[in-house]
Amino acid sequence: xxxxxxxxxATSSRAGVAAVAVQKFAKHLRLLDCFGATPxxxxxxxxxxxxxxxxxxxxxxxxxxxxxxxxLARNDVTALIIGLxxxxxxxxxxxxxxxxxxxDPKLEARARExxxxxxxxxxxxxxxxxxxxxxxxxxxxxxxxxxxxxxSNQQVVDYVVARYGEFVLLNPRLHLNTLILWLTPLLLIAxxxxxxxxxxxxxxxxxxxxxxxPEEQKELQSxxxxxxxxxxx
Amino acid sequence: xxxxxxxxxxxxxxxxxxxxxxxxLLGLALRDNRLLKIADASAPVLFVLIAYSFAALIYAHVxxxxxxxxxxxxxHSAKPLLYKISGVWGNHEGSMLLWVLILSLFGxxxxxxxxxxxxxxxxxxxxxxxxxxxxxVIFIVATSNPFLRIADAPAEGNGLNPILQDPALAIHPPLxxxxxxxxxxxxxxxIAALILGRVDSAWARWVRPxxxxxxxxxxxxxxxxxxxxxxxxxxxxxxxxxxxxNASLMPWLTGTALLHSAIAMEKRDSLKAWTVLLAILTFSFxxxxxxLVRSGVLTSVHSFASDPARGVFILAIVSAFTAGGLALxxxxxxxxSAGSPFSLVSRESSIVLNNLLLTASCGIVLIGTLYPLAxxxxxGDKISVGAPFFNATVVWIFMPLLLAxxxxxxxxxxxxxxxxxxxxLWPAAAAALIAGLAASLEGGAGWKTVLAVTLGTWVLAGxxxxxxxxxxxxxxxxxxxxxxIWNMRRSQLAATLGHIGLGVAVIGIAGASAWNTERxxxxxxxxxxxxxxxxxxFKNVFERDGPNYAELAGAFELRRGDKLIETIIASKRxxxxxxxxxxxxGIAPRPFGDVYVVLGNExxxxxxxxxxxxxxFVRWIWGGALIMFIAGLVSLLxxxxxxxxxxxxxxxxxxxAPAAAE
Numbered sequence: 010x011x012x013x014x015x016x017x018x019a020t021s022s023r024a025g026v027a028a029v030a031v032q033k034f035a036k037h038l039r040l041l042d043c044f045g046a047t048p049x050x051x052x053x054x055x056x057x058x059x060x061x062x063x064x065x066x067x068x069x070x071x072x073x074x075x076x077x078x079x080x081l082a083r084n085d086v087t088a089l090i091i092g093l094x095x096x097x098x099x100x101x102x103x104x105x106x107x108x109x110x111x112x113d114p115k116l117e118a119r120a121r122e123x124x125x126x127x128x129x130x131x132x133x134x135x136x137x138x139x140x141x142x143x144x145x146x147x148x149x150x151x152x153x154x155x156x157x158x159x160x161s162n163q164q165v166v167d168y169v170v171a172r173y174g175e176f177v178l179l180n181p182r183l184h185l186n187t188l189i190l191w192l193t194p195l196l197l198i199a200x201x202x203x204x205x206x207x208x209x210x211x212x213x214x215x216x217x218x219x220x221x222x223p224e225e226q227k228e229l230q231s232x233x234x235x236x237x238x239x240x241x242x
Numbered sequence: 243x244x245x246x247x248x249x250x251x252x253x254x255x256x257x258x259x260x261x262x263x264x265x266x267l268l269g270l271a272l273r274d275n276r277l278l279k280i281a282d283a284s285a286p287v288l289f290v291l292i293a294y295s296f297a298a299l300i301y302a303h304v305x306x307x308x309x310x311x312x313x314x315x316x317x318h319s320a321k322p323l324l325y326k327i328s329g330v331w332g333n334h335e336g337s338m339l340l341w342v343l344i345l346s347l348f349g350x351x352x353x354x355x356x357x358x359x360x361x362x363x364x365x366x367x368x369x370x371x372x373x374x375x376x377x378x379v380i381f382i383v384a385t386s387n388p389f390l391r392i393a394d395a396p397a398e399g400n401g402l403n404p405i406l407q408d409p410a411l412a413i414h415p416p417l418x419x420x421x422x423x424x425x426x427x428x429x430x431x432x433i434a435a436l437i438l439g440r441v442d443s444a445w446a447r448w449v450r451p452x453x454x455x456x457x458x459x460x461x462x463x464x465x466x467x468x469x470x471x472x473x474x475x476x477x478x479x480x481x482x483x484x485x486x487x488n489a490s491l492m493p494w495l496t497g498t499a500l501l502h503s504a505i506a507m508e509k510r511d512s513l514k515a516w517t518v519l520l521a522i523l524t525f526s527f528x529x530x531x532x533x534l535v536r537s538g539v540l541t542s543v544h545s546f547a548s549d550p551a552r553g554v555f556i557l558a559i560v561s562a563f564t565a566g567g568l569a570l571x572x573x574x575x576x577x578x579s580a581g582s583p584f585s586l587v588s589r590e591s592s593i594v595l596n597n598l599l600l601t602a603s604c605g606i607v608l609i610g611t612l613y614p615l616a617x618x619x620x621x622g623d624k625i626s627v628g629a630p631f632f633n634a635t636v637v638w639i640f641m642p643l644l645l646a647x648x649x650x651x652x653x654x655x656x657x658x659x660x661x662x663x664x665x666x667l668w669p670a671a672a673a674a675l676i677a678g679l680a681a682s683l684e685g686g687a688g689w690k691t692v693l694a695v696t697l698g699t700w701v702l703a704g705x706x707x708x709x710x711x712x713x714x715x716x717x718x719x720x721x722x723x724x725x726x727i728w729n730m731r732r733s734q735l736a737a738t739l740g741h742i743g744l745g746v747a748v749i750g751i752a753g754a755s756a757w758n759t760e761r762x763x764x765x766x767x768x769x770x771x772x773x774x775x776x777x778x779x780f781k782n783v784f785e786r787d788g789p790n791y792a793e794l795a796g797a798f799e800l801r802r803g804d805k806l807i808e809t810i811i812a813s814k815r816x817x818x819x820x821x822x823x824x825x826x827x828g829i830a831p832r833p834f835g836d837v838y839v840v841l842g843n844e845x846x847x848x849x850x851x852x853x854x855x856x857x858x859f860v861r862w863i864w865g866g867a868l869i870m871f872i873a874g875l876v877s878l879l880x881x882x883x884x885x886x887x888x889x890x891x892x893x894x895x896x897x898x899a900p901a902a903a904e
Contacts, residue, residue: 107762107763107764107851108764110762125630126630128626128628133484133485133540134482134483134484134485134626134628135482136628136629139477139479141476174624175623175624175625175626176624176625176626177626178625178626179626179627179628179629179630179631180628180630180631180634181625181626181627181631186617186621186623186625187613187617187625189609189613190609190610190613190627190631193605193606193609194602194605194606194635194639197601197602197605197606198602198639201598201599201601201602202598204598205594205595205597205598208513208516208594209584209586209591209594
């Protein structure tokens, strides 16, 4: 399998790989990036974070648990990835397989709920529930396996995070390094209210001038009354 | 030769843009009107040059001239003509050329329609447009030149990614770019006003139609993109809080705020500084979106660092225009007069609230999009910020906004009465409560869904009721109501229609999120599955060929009871160039939702994995966007009728204010 992948890596043209990569990241370029050329070519970070996703269908390697996947991740990742991507070009987009589903509908529903919050590591901003990447499939199976063992939702998430890092969480946890992220919405609202209050409050002040003092009234009268004596009005 | 001329025209366009930028500034400094008028002449020239350049690139794509690197990399001779043309903006270089083409089109529009503008204002607007054009044209020529040749021309091109070979995606970029670039008009007017130190309601009357034009195209562009995602990506998702989506949502949010505050400025001469700031911010977000998408920074911080030429260039452009605009604002905003006063409860205050909430939600989208990049660049920690974060934050800000929409419409300018407005809104409140109750009785609806349906109906009913109430519905004969509606100003109806679109979209979003059903099954031919009251029968599979692909298609019969409604075809396509497979979902639009079928892999014994969905209300989302687009058109038509107003005002030399004359 790895031999094949390496071979594939050596023979495939860059453009072909990029094009396939584009299909993978189809979603990411949906709005503006309507092309397959440059920015979508695989990058260092992505290749290095793609753990063992091409293990699908290889009976000699242990499929679980995650440690096996992680071990694989250290080997020749790039070649594996390219092999995977080439393989993918013949696999239509299809996320959760019917066979993957758990028998117990309640457990399956929980699995779907958890999956929606976990990121497929090889995709742009796709949850493992939506992704058709083999790695996402493996993660879905891990989630279901843990659930069948009787873990709570939190335990399942912790189990995945322990192996893949905080990066898998689509909803980042409140930590020191996400403090600013989570505080910003509150600060924005608070700042906005203060600013708006200033804008609105400033307005009535200009509108209602303070009433004239008796001295001012007198002065006004004297100004309005021409020296001749007769008033205008 | 045509290609070389196109290349030459592009370089010449840079020179013309430079002249268009510099001569009005010189003219202003030297007080020489002739220099100001040069901008008038250069704007149409710039457009013609860039249009020729763009046409040359289209020509190269249409005739499949593979000696041009851009054509070789992105086109294929067997591609249908439509996709040969749309492939021009289906790649980085071509899409940037489209960007400046639309920019120069707006510049030419100022020249064409803006003759009644004061000469100095028009010249300054064109100068800013010229500056933007010059920087982007030189960016294209220096880092993203679409006209480069290959010495040994290949016989065949690489082809366009098949998922981009789609009608919706052919029109999506031009729509979106018209929106993005259209906001440059608001920006140019804002900068010109700050330089000249003159911002008045005539200014707002000019800025608002341009902003509106940009906004409706951005709305439609985002809607088309979402629709494309829905039917292309194979599971019916329509919004993913993806950074690229967020990049287009940010200018939409501030642009919507700008649209509202410009009304306050036009009608009441208030919120001046606010409006000018929003104009600057909105275009800055458009530039930021261009940067995010074009620089590769979204894919990875590392890919940005490894090929920084384009990214750094665009980053420099974004920083220069944003920082320049904001600095000018900080320097000159104090000179803008405070404008007409208003009380805490008034139409103006409701617009301030609208601006506040929209800008805050834009800020949240911004931080959510950029935070992972910034964190990784600064500390190396990798985190993801995805849909759950945005759903937990932005969505909540929208709730009070939706609540406030109806009150805003019923409050008077300057000083309103909240209790009276609430009293008048009783039919909307009743409709909203009934809808909320109905939603809560439907299974599977959480309290969030109920709240969203209630608020969506509230906005929808409140908008309809506003028009009826103003037309004295129920308190006058029907003929009188009809006459009043007929005589209502178009912009008034447009505002109502826009809010109706918002309500429709909100109900669509709530309904589609809460009640979609999914069936994952393995089906053999003749098997049937029940889905949301329908019966879907797998009839047969067959193979067929398209223009540049072959597909395996499955036919599914959709029945309600015994009645055959339609046959859904879902297929898997295989393209040759580039070799790639795509999934074509089969979708049957029904009155209250879509039946969505995806054909999966073939399994043993002729069975297929099949995914089926029922997506209720999902069309309401794009329907809402379409209604907003139409609303904008209606308002623009009204504007054209009233365009005489600023004309007369502008032709008489600005008389000193009466008070000063005494």
